Amino acid sequence: MRKQxxxxxxxxMLINGNCDMAYTLDLIGGRWKxxxxxxxxxxxxxxxxxxxxxxxxxxxxxxxxxxxMEADGLISRKVYPEVPPRVEYQLTEVGRSLEPVINxxxxxxxxxxxxxxxxxxxxxxxTII
Amino acid sequence: MRKQxxxxxxxxMLINGNCDMAYTLDLIGGRWKxxxxxxxxxxxxxxxxxxxxxxxxxxxxxxxxxxxMEADGLISRKVYPEVPPRVEYQLTEVGRSLEPVINxxxxxxxxxxxxxxxxxxxxxxxTII
DNA sequence: CGCATAACTTACATTTATGTTAGTACTTGA
DNA sequence: TCAAGTACTAACATAAATGTAAGTTATGCG
Numbered sequence: 045m046r047k048q049x050x051x052x053x054x055x056x057m058l059i060n061g062n063c064d065m066a067y068t069l070d071l072i073g074g075r076w077k078x079x080x081x082x083x084x085x086x087x088x089x090x091x092x093x094x095x096x097x098x099x100x101x102x103x104x105x106x107x108x109x110x111x112x113m114e115a116d117g118l119i120s121r122k123v124y125p126e127v128p129p130r131v132e133y134q135l136t137e138v139g140r141s142l143e144p145v146i147n148x149x150x151x152x153x154x155x156x157x158x159x160x161x162x163x164x165x166x167x168x169x170x171t172i173i
Numbered sequence: 174m175r176k177q178x179x180x181x182x183x184x185x186m187l188i189n190g191n192c193d194m195a196y197t198l199d200l201i202g203g204r205w206k207x208x209x210x211x212x213x214x215x216x217x218x219x220x221x222x223x224x225x226x227x228x229x230x231x232x233x234x235x236x237x238x239x240x241x242m243e244a245d246g247l248i249s250r251k252v253y254p255e256v257p258p259r260v261e262y263q264l265t266e267v268g269r270s271l272e273p274v275i276n277x278x279x280x281x282x283x284x285x286x287x288x289x290x291x292x293x294x295x296x297x298x299x300t301i302i
Numbered sequence: 303c304g305c306a307t308a309a310c311t312t313a314c315a316t317t318t319a320t321g322t323t324a325g326t327a328c329t330t331g332a
Numbered sequence: 333t334c335a336a337g338t339a340c341t342a343a344c345a346t347a348a349a350t351g352t353a354a355g356t357t358a359t360g361c362g
Contacts, residue, residue: 052317052350055204055229063296064282064289065207065275073202075184075320078194091339100184102321107340127329128338138285146194148277153193156267160193167192181320181347204350220309231351236310256359257308 068145071116076101076109081139081146082167084119088134118142197274200245205230205238210268210275211296213248217263247271 059066072078076098083089083097095106110133113119118139124130150167154160188195201207205227212218212226224235239262242248247268253259279296283289 050317050351055350058229059204059208060286061288063207063211064280064286065211065278065296066282067286067289068278068282069198069202069207073198075188078192078198079188082192082194092337095339100187102323103340104322104342105320108320123339129328129340131339141284142281145277145281148274149194149197151193152271152274153195153197155270157189157193157196159190160196167194179321179347184320221307224309231353232310233312233352234350237350252309255308257306258310258358260309 071113071118072142072145074109074112076106077113078146079167080109080113080119081135081142084133084135084139085143085146088122088132091131091133094133113139200242200247201271201274203238203241205235206242207275208296209238209242209248210264210271213262213264213268214272214275217251217261220260220262223262242268 056070060070061067072081079098079101080094083094089097091110094110095101095103098106101109110119110121114121117136119133120136122132122134124132185199189199190196201210208227208230209223212223218226220239223239224230224232227235230238239248239250243250246265248262249265251261251263253261
């Protein structure tokens, strides 16, 4: 289940419904969403590849994050009626329009994150695949 | 208390310790942090003014968010040894360097948030003070 | 004295996010 | 027949974020 009514929910709706910055943060702020965005930036990936590239995330959580991003219009899910099943995820036009957002967040992190290499800012976990 | 050890914490450290984008999101991603950043962008504010400008946040949560931002180096806390006490919060140099980040997040939200006015993107809750 | 203000803190309670484990349906290949 | 691959779902469990209500310390004011 999800939530129905609470101060917590009311505050979230108040903020996300009025603040552009908070709204954007809400869409990309999940634990694994940056990693997913970085991976899909290079093109479509099927579920099994995405999962293999993220050994630390459990299947349930990965699916949850993908579903949320799909509901928010950032990615699309394409099912191929084959056997074995094939499902490909890719960025939508809206998802691709996040590129400058990702770049600025990454640039700031590169300048300020303790231990950042400061060069070729990226999401190094990517090297896993 | 805080957390000591868990898969959750390990994943958080793994990601924030390696992904510049995730690190940045972690610093500004709290529920009330965008609102606080918007307010302090106009200059220093004392605690009571900050609180009055955010009627929906409880004192405990406001303090928590301020403490985290202070620990992360985004804001500074200046105590004036007066009676009644006076404590002023303001952006640090690092906090001010978030301006382009805020602008890009706001611009994207302005373009994509349902119901966004699309003009003069900002955090309208500001009008409360 | 009693109340008000400032900037909190404490103890407690709830909601939400994240994680674990096992199981599903279908088919191909050994 | 038995394991393996695919893309999940369900039931359960824990961790973290957020919220509520009251209390604290110190002083000035009427």
